[in-house]
Amino acid sequence: MFDKIMEAQQKAGEVKKRLDAISVTGTAEGGKITVNANANKVIQSINIDENFFADADKEELEELLVIAINKAMEQAENVSQSEMAAMTQQMFGGLGGLFGK
Template identity: 65%
Template sequence: MFDKLVQAQQKAEEIKKRLDTISVSGEAEGGLIKVIATANKEIKSISIDPTFHTVAALEELEELLAVAINKALQQAENISQTEMQAATKDMLGGLGGMFGS
């Protein structure tokens, strides 16, 4: 049983490392604002097209930036959930043998 817990912990670490290598993005205003993040929900970069920056009001820019960040983070959450569900399924499949299934 302890071995299975150690394996689960190792699997979780592997998933975290893999999620760090997956990039997701969020855009607003037709791509004029772009946010890149990892699937671990760490923002890596934010880019704002200079033409948009010069004509946009600060409040509008802030709102659209929040939209782009939230889109990137939602993609990251979806990928993270998918990875964790797959790992849980694998782990539970392995635990089934412990109970005579």
């Protein structure tokens, strides 16, 4: 049992490292605002088109930043769930026979 716990912790650490290396992007206003993050939901950068920035008002900019950030976080969540599901399947996939499946 203890070995399984240690293996799970090790696999979780490996997944975290993989998620750190995966980039996701959220955009708004046709790419005028771009948010880059990793799959661990850490924002790496925000880019705002200079021309858009010069013409946008504060409220519009804030609104579009929220949209772009939420899109990036949604992508990060999807990637994270896929990676965790793959790890779980890898670790416990062979247990189906124990439950008559």
